[in-house]
Amino acid sequence: MNMKIKGPAIKFGNNIDTDVILPGQFMTLVDSYELAKHALSGLDPAFPDKAKKGIIVVGGKNFGCGSSREQAPLALKYAGVKCVLAESFARIFFRNAINIGLPVIECKGIFNEVETGDEITVDFEAGKIENISKDKKFQVDKLPPFMLEILADGGLIENLRRRLNKK
Amino acid sequence: MNITEKMLAKASGKQVVYSGEIVDANVDMIMVHDLTGPLAVEAFKKIGVQKIWDNQKAVVILDHQVPAESVRAAELHKTMRQFAQDQKIRIYDVGRGGICHQVMPEKGHVVPGTVIVGADSHTCTYGAFGAFATGIGSTEAAAVFATGKIWLKVPEAIKINVTGEFQKYVTPKDLILSIIGRMGVDGATYKSTEFTGPTIKNMSIAGRMTLCNMAVEMGAKNGIIEPDETTRKFLEGRTSKALPNFESLKSDKDAVYERTIEFDVSKMEPQIACPSSVDNVKPVSEAGNVQIEQAFIGSCTNGRIEDLRLAAQVLKGKRVKDNVRALVIPASQEVYKQALNEGLLEIFTDAGAIVCGSACGPCLGGHIGLLAADEVCVSTSNRNFIGRMGSTKASVYLASPATVAASAVTGKITDPRKLEAKA
Numbered sequence: 001m002n003m004k005i006k007g008p009a010i011k012f013g014n015n016i017d018t019d020v021i022l023p024g025q026f027m028t029l030v031d032s033y034e035l036a037k038h039a040l041s042g043l044d045p046a047f048p049d050k051a052k053k054g055i056i057v058v059g060g061k062n063f064g065c066g067s068s069r070e071q072a073p074l075a076l077k078y079a080g081v082k083c084v085l086a087e088s089f090a091r092i093f094f095r096n097a098i099n100i101g102l103p104v105i106e107c108k109g110i111f112n113e114v115e116t117g118d119e120i121t122v123d124f125e126a127g128k129i130e131n132i133s134k135d136k137k138f139q140v141d142k143l144p145p146f147m148l149e150i151l152a153d154g155g156l157i158e159n160l161r162r163r164l165n166k167k
Numbered sequence: 168m169n170i171t172e173k174m175l176a177k178a179s180g181k182q183v184v185y186s187g188e189i190v191d192a193n194v195d196m197i198m199v200h201d202l203t204g205p206l207a208v209e210a211f212k213k214i215g216v217q218k219i220w221d222n223q224k225a226v227v228i229l230d231h232q233v234p235a236e237s238v239r240a241a242e243l244h245k246t247m248r249q250f251a252q253d254q255k256i257r258i259y260d261v262g263r264g265g266i267c268h269q270v271m272p273e274k275g276h277v278v279p280g281t282v283i284v285g286a287d288s289h290t291c292t293y294g295a296f297g298a299f300a301t302g303i304g305s306t307e308a309a310a311v312f313a314t315g316k317i318w319l320k321v322p323e324a325i326k327i328n329v330t331g332e333f334q335k336y337v338t339p340k341d342l343i344l345s346i347i348g349r350m351g352v353d354g355a356t357y358k359s360t361e362f363t364g365p366t367i368k369n370m371s372i373a374g375r376m377t378l379c380n381m382a383v384e385m386g387a388k389n390g391i392i393e394p395d396e397t398t399r400k401f402l403e404g405r406t407s408k409a410l411p412n413f414e415s416l417k418s419d420k421d422a423v424y425e426r427t428i429e430f431d432v433s434k435m436e437p438q439i440a441c442p443s444s445v446d447n448v449k450p451v452s453e454a455g456n457v458q459i460e461q462a463f464i465g466s467c468t469n470g471r472i473e474d475l476r477l478a479a480q481v482l483k484g485k486r487v488k489d490n491v492r493a494l495v496i497p498a499s500q501e502v503y504k505q506a507l508n509e510g511l512l513e514i515f516t517d518a519g520a521i522v523c524g525s526a527c528g529p530c531l532g533g534h535i536g537l538l539a540a541d542e543v544c545v546s547t548s549n550r551n552f553i554g555r556m557g558s559t560k561a562s563v564y565l566a567s568p569a570t571v572a573a574s575a576v577t578g579k580i581t582d583p584r585k586l587e588a589k590a
Contacts, residue, residue, distance in 0.1 A: 015352050015444060019552040023559075024531040027202045028232065028239040030209075042554040062353035062386060066550060067531070068288040070206055070304040090386055091357050092288055096304035144189070146318075156306050157213045160313060164214065 003152065005082045005103075006121045007056045009114050009131075012043065014060035018072035018093060021064065027071055035071050036078035051080035056122070058114045059086035063104075064093025073097040073104075083122050085129060087111050098147050101155035105129065107140045124148060169324045169422035171359040171391050173415070174299040178282040186323040186423070194224065194311050195281035200267050201229040202533070203286035203305045205243045208250045210309035219254050220315035226276055227251045227258040228267040232534050233526045265499025265525030268292040268380065268467035272372075273501055275406030279394040280416050284308070284317060289467050289549065291382045295375035296402070297394030297416050302383065322388045323425040324359040329366040331433030336583040338477065339374035340469055340547065340567040342366075343381045344438040346430060348448025356386030358425065361418065366432055367392055372401045373473040380468045381549050384445040393417050437582055439545075440565035443553045451570055451582040461544040462487070462575035464568050465496030465523075466530045469547035472497075472505045474568040479511040481572035481583055482518040488578030493520035494536050496528040520575070532556045538563075545574045 020042025022035060029035050040047040057076065063086035064072065073096050076084065083103040087110065097104040105122065107129055114120065118133035127142040143151070153159040168176065172184050179190035199207050204227055211219070219225055227247050235241035244260075251258035264270040268289050271277050279297035284290065286308040293300035303317070311317055327346060333339075347354075360382045367375065375392050382390030394413045402410065436450040464470070464478045475497060487493040495515045497503035503525050506512050512522050529536030530548040537557030538544055544556055544563050551563035566574070569583035576586060 017550075017552045019532075019550065019555045020559075023554045024533040025537070025557070027531075027533055028237060028243060030205065030239075030243075042552075042559055062356060065352060065386060066288065066552060068203065068286060068290075068302040068304055070203070070306060088353065088356060090353075091388060092302050092304060095307060099304060099306040099310075156310055157210050160214050160310055164216070164313070 003124045004122070006119070007054050007082050009056050009058045009116060009118045009120050010050060011058045011114055011116045015062045015065055016059050017066035018064055018069050019066055021072040022069060022075045027069060032074050032078040035075040039075035039079035048079045054080050054082055056120045057081050057084045058110060059084065060111045061087045063089050065090035068092045068096070070096045070100060073100055073102045077102040085110050085122070098150055099156040101151060103151055105140055107138050110138060124151065169361060169418040169424065170297065170393055170416055171299055171324060171361070171389060172321060174280055174282060175319060175321050177280070184321045186321050188321045189318055190321060191316055192282050192319050194284055194315055194317055195278070196224050196226070196276055196283040197308060197311050198226045198228060198267055198271055198285040198290065199308050200231055200287055201233065201240070201243055201247055202231045203308065204247045204250070206305035207286055207308040207312065208246055210306045211312045214309060214313045216313045219256070219312040222255045224315070225254070225256045225312065226271065227256055228264050228270050229260055230264065230266045231527045231531065233261045234524070236534050262500065265497070265502065266467045266470060266527055269470065269498035269502065272296055273405065273499055275402070275408070278406060278408050278410065279398060279413065280411040284311060288383045289380050291387065291390050292376050292380040292467060294379035294382065294390040295372060295392055296398055297392060299389055299391070301389050320357070322357055322359040324361055325355055326361050326363060326424045326427040327430065328427060329362065329364040329430045329432060331366055331431040333432050333435070336569040337432065337435050337437055338567040338569065339370060339377045341435060341438040342430065342432055343378045344440050344448045344565065345435060347381065347385050347446050348438070350385045352385060352444055352446045354385045355382065358387055359389050359391060360385070360387040361391045363393070368395065371473055372397060373471040376471070377468055384549060437567060437570050437584070439570065439580065440551055442551055442562040442564065445549070445551060445565065451566065451580060454580045457543060457564070457580040459491060459545050459574055459579060460542040461536065461538060462491060462493045462571050463529050463536060463544060463546040463548065464571050465494065465498065465528050466548035467498065468549045469568050470496055470498030470502065472502050474547065475502065475506045475511050476509070478568040478572040479514040481569055481586065482520070482576065483514050485518055485576045487519040487575045491575055491578050493518070493575040494523060494528065495520050496523045497525050499525050529556050545571050545580055547571050
């Protein structure tokens with residue numbers, strides 16, 4: 001995974017739950033690109049179209065609350081979401097996202113400083129986030145090294161394969 | 168240390184752990200179901216390990232889309248049956264189990280003091296038995312299959328101390344809705360929620376499960392209740408595993424809590440969570456005039472025999488309102504049979520409710536009992552998010568079995584105490 005990314009923001013509110021990110025009725029889909037067609041369809045059926053070119057999702061508090069369904073971060077990732085930045089995350093979503101190689105970063109204060117369409121850059125290793133459109137910079141707590149390693153490997157499975165083979 | 172810290176210390180081979188510390192914990196039991204299992208199986212195959220770390224410590228339960236409602240679901244079930252067979256893992260198939268969080272303790276897979284992970288967010292239910300239990304995703308489940316370990320951040324703990332006796336038709340569900348209403352849906356994010364106090368001591372296992380089940384609805388990592396004689400009685404004859412000394416599973420007097428919150432239930436009214444957030448809670452008496460199209464009694468939150476008895480008590484000799492559909496789903500085959508023996512299913516059927524086979528049902532909007540646009544459902548389940556039970560234009564209210572049953576009779580959201588006063 002590229003440890004520096006850039007893209008336009010699409011902003012959502014507080015408590016974005018995994019049922020609106022990927023509604024239960026699509027849970028039997030097994031292909032990640034099929035899941036992606038329904039990403040965030042609970043809030044905006046046009047989201048997959050908007051995300052196609054590669055975007056950064058910005059959320060408020062408690063992003064990804066609710067169900068443990070990994071189909072939710074998978075749908076976002078394959079719809080074109082490069083990263084999710086939020087004031088805070090629900091814990092299972094946070095772990096799931098890292099585990100499937102979708103970067104997620106808790107960034108205090110970001111919600112009020114970003115509008116949909118703003119150009120954002122994220123440097124994971126440095127913990128730096130910038131809203132270029134509004135000239136706002138954020139320094140965040142860096143992810144622990146083992147999480148960065150999982151992201152760099154592209155997900156927990158790839159990470160585990162590498163580690164188990166090393167032994 | 169508090170009870171959660173004690174369990175995580177033991178699981179990671181440490182004398183003591185502190186909140187904020189990341190530990191590598193040994194997993195005592197893992198559960199996956201038909202919607203999270205297939206992704207876990209796919210991920211497990213990619214790791215390149217042939218056999219799971221310990222096939223006595225894993226359970227597969229088919230409960231979400233059972234019996235299969237589509238060819239796609241049938242294929243997923245087939246995947247899970249094959250995996251269980253290949254790995255020699257215990258599987259609870261259609262007609263053999265029921266909802267995973269009911270089946271796990273019923274069949275003795277939940278032991279106090281152990282670390283249990285499940286690929287389902289409501290895995291926190293098992294905290295009712297004094298186990299550390301938390302929900303994980305499919306990929307992480309695959310990693311546990313391969314290694315038997317999981318990294319966990321030791322959570323800060325919130326103590327929720329409950330006193331007072333419930334009034335008639337006020338239940339643990341009303342209590343947990345009230346707690347979530349006060350705490351907010353992110354009020355306990357990453358934290359442990361420990362339920363204590365005389366009301367909890369006197370509470371049935373069913374009620375304790377309802378409380379711990381919904382801990383995740385305020386973002387908690389786990390819900391936890393110290394195991395006691397009530398726990399022992401429930402587990403006796405169900406598990407072949409030796410139970411630990413419960414004295415070692417009590418929080419120390421000097422245990423650290425982020426905060427303590429007090430609840431007195433003695434004057435509590437029946438509560439309801441209004442659309443579309445679980446913390447949008449008010450007394451049922453203040454819900455206003457809300458017409459309903461569907462009433463659902465079931466789920467891992469409120470599908471136990473105690474819940475069905477309460478609903479039957481309200482519905483006995485009454486009829487479900489003409490334009491309302493009432494669904495009753497016992498949480499497991501065991502609960503189903505018990506309800507059958509006690510004559511509860513006859514009461515439901517006579518009232519005009521449909522009794523369905525043990526499964527998750529309409530709770531997650533994937534199987535039966537979905538809602539059309541502009542329809543309203545009052546439900547004993549745990550989530551009322553937009554689109555949770557079908558159409559994104561439908562509304563879901565969450566309440567106790569007594570409130571849902573009373574509402575089914577009148578066709579609008581109704582305080583069960585009022586219905587009784589009228590009768």
